[in-house]
Amino acid sequence: MSEKHIESGEGHIAIPGYLGVFAVLVVGTILTYWAATKDMDWIFPGANTLVALLIAFTKMTCVMLFFMHVYWSPKLIWLSAIASFFWLAIMFAYTMQDYLTRSSGVFST
Amino acid sequence: MSSHASDKFVYHEPGLQHQFEDMKQQEESVSIGMWMFLVQEIMFFGGLFTVYLVFRSKYPMAFAAGSNHLDAFWGGLNTLVLIVSSLTMALTVYYAQKGNRNMQVVLILLTMFFGAVFLGVKAIEYTSKYEDGLVPVAGLNKKVKENPNAEHGAAQAKPCYEMGHGAEHTYINPRGEFQWVDCSLVKVAEKGGFLTPEEKIGYYSNGDIDADKFRDKVRIFYWIYFVMTGLHALHMIVGIGLMTWLLWTAWKGTYSHDYFAPVEMSGLYWHFVDIVWIFLFPLLYLLGRHFLH
Numbered sequence: 001m002s003e004k005h006i007e008s009g010e011g012h013i014a015i016p017g018y019l020g021v022f023a024v025l026v027v028g029t030i031l032t033y034w035a036a037t038k039d040m041d042w043i044f045p046g047a048n049t050l051v052a053l054l055i056a057f058t059k060m061t062c063v064m065l066f067f068m069h070v071y072w073s074p075k076l077i078w079l080s081a082i083a084s085f086f087w088l089a090i091m092f093a094y095t096m097q098d099y100l101t102r103s104s105g106v107f108s109t
Numbered sequence: 110m111s112s113h114a115s116d117k118f119v120y121h122e123p124g125l126q127h128q129f130e131d132m133k134q135q136e137e138s139v140s141i142g143m144w145m146f147l148v149q150e151i152m153f154f155g156g157l158f159t160v161y162l163v164f165r166s167k168y169p170m171a172f173a174a175g176s177n178h179l180d181a182f183w184g185g186l187n188t189l190v191l192i193v194s195s196l197t198m199a200l201t202v203y204y205a206q207k208g209n210r211n212m213q214v215v216l217i218l219l220t221m222f223f224g225a226v227f228l229g230v231k232a233i234e235y236t237s238k239y240e241d242g243l244v245p246v247a248g249l250n251k252k253v254k255e256n257p258n259a260e261h262g263a264a265q266a267k268p269c270y271e272m273g274h275g276a277e278h279t280y281i282n283p284r285g286e287f288q289w290v291d292c293s294l295v296k297v298a299e300k301g302g303f304l305t306p307e308e309k310i311g312y313y314s315n316g317d318i319d320a321d322k323f324r325d326k327v328r329i330f331y332w333i334y335f336v337m338t339g340l341h342a343l344h345m346i347v348g349i350g351l352m353t354w355l356l357w358t359a360w361k362g363t364y365s366h367d368y369f370a371p372v373e374m375s376g377l378y379w380h381f382v383d384i385v386w387i388f389l390f391p392l393l394y395l396l397g398r399h400f401l402h
Contacts, residue, residue, distance in 0.1 A: 014203070018199050018200060019196075021196075022193075022195075029188045029192065029390075032395065036181075036395035039399040040399070041303075041399070045169075046169070048395075048396075048399055049396070052391035052392070052395060053391070055391070059387050060387055063195065063380050063383060063384055063387070064380075067195055067196075068380045068381075069373070073140065074137055076137070077141065080141065080144040080148055085151075088151060091152075091159055092158075095162070096163070096166070100166065
């Protein structure tokens with residue numbers, strides 16, 4: 001939104017806001033380590049990684065929205081940022097739909 | 110006589126380049142360009158994350174074993190160091206917008222300092238990998254000749270799956286090859302029944318756990334570790350280079366309320382490098398950490 005776009009820096013979250021984001025990132029890092037030491041394989045094998053990735057995505061979102069000012073940026077920047085993860089998802093999904101099905105299914109040896 | 114064809118007065122902002130209509134258009138053009146660069150950087154690192162995804166889904170236990178040997182303390186410390194540097198960078202942009210030269214200089218110096226600390230910790234970690242024989246390129250590890258007085262076969266008495274994490278073993282590596290002694294996690298997975306089909310082939314010879322085959326799978330993890338963290342460290346070095354230039358221009362008082370795009374764009378780059386590390390830390394350092402606790 002052009003109205004939201006700042007020209008003078010007034011719209012930004014200023015120092016208390018930056019410190020708040022910083023605190024979230026530090027807590028996230030400690031939480032990542034703590035969660036990694038807990039055995040979550042009883043949920044399903046590899047649940048630890050899912051939790052670690054959820055925290056990492058939260059941290060990344062904080063950095064992008066507030067440190068990288070995406071929150072106050074034009075829609076085109078939002079689109080670029082989101083689209084990059086869309087392309088990444090395509091790369092992951094189409095690679096894995098091959099690798100994960102190689103030794104199973106009707107065409108397996 | 111005026112040199113201007115028009116006699117109308119047109120106000121120009123001092124920071125406005127002639128090809129742009131106004132400051133808003135200029136700022137948007139600059140940031141969209143930087144974001145396009147970052148999008149291709151995401152795809153660049155994304156290729157490596159894809160390699161990680163493919164090999165980890167094949168050999169999760171070898172990845173967990175390799176990851177357990179990385180020092181989570183140094184990795185975690187580096188994560189915090191980068192987060193602090195991201196904060197100082199964000200504040201640099203804030204003070205650039207305010208046109209506060211002194212605070213800009215101080216915060217850029219702090220950002221550079223934390224960047225250097227990060228690289229220092231990385232150097233400590235790489236050195237320890239070199240000394241433990243974990244560099245995946247043969248010949249690049251520490252070379253230790255076999256002691257001719259030592260009793261032969263004493264060190265190799267135990268099978269690899271009884272070594273356990275952090276087990277003592279004598280480091281003998283005359284050719285500087287990649288070494289790996291502990292495959293206890295294969296036994297853990299065997300008992301738990303969660304070996305993948307690839308692992309059932311990839312870790313065994315004639316029904317027995319094969320230490321050499323397991324080592325080669327751990328070696329894949331260390332390749333990925335060195336390439337990804339190495340590329341990330343290279344980005345840090347480039348970032349510190351950018352900061353040096355930024356320091357010089359900020360010192361001269363270039364940035365103000367009207368013109369701070371270089372500070373903001375360098376900041377985007379710095380935060381991007383931080384984000385890559387936010388993912389590298391749990392994905393490389395913390396796999397299978399719960400097997401140790």
